[in-house]
Amino acid sequence: MFRGANRISLDAKGRLAIPTRYRARIEERCANQLIVTVDRDYCLLVYPLPEWEEIERRIARLPTLNRQARRLQRLMVGHATEVELDGQGRILLPRELREFAAIDRQVMFIGQGNKFEIWDEERWNERRDQWLTEESAAEGGLAAELESFNF
DSSP: EEEEEEEOOOOOTTTEEEHHHHHHHHHHHHHHHHEEEEESSSSSEEEEHHHHHHHHHHTSSTTTTTTHHHIIIIIHHHEEEEEOOOOTEEEEOOOHHHHTTOOOOOEEEEEEEESSEEHHHHHHHHHHHHHHHHHHHHSOOTTTTTTTTTO
8 A cells, every 4th residue: 555645856857756665565566667647637647557457457448439438548548658666766757747747846746545646746735725625615515425434
């Protein structure tokens, strides 16, 4: 499981140093082979290769005549890029993906269990605050599946 939020600076070439605490798990799960792709929230998703391959199979099985399914296929599979941790534990984020997520220098690297999200730090802070404000305003507006969940 990948969890936690980390503030990271990209270097001038667009490389991101994966936090040390995740590196052994990444090597163990996928021999340092990762996939980076886009998300509808304008962040990047980072999957260990085996995890991505399962998701990619599920995406490929979606009905291609369904407009939303095709969009999802085009976005997620079309932008999926293989990256590998180098000897210093860094990955290179391709320019096109950095541009999509408006990532410049400072990012938030967010563990999400089976994957990571990479956000431009400013966008992350804005969205996080927006989500918290919306949650407060919606009081009791949780989806039915979440109403019985205890923390």
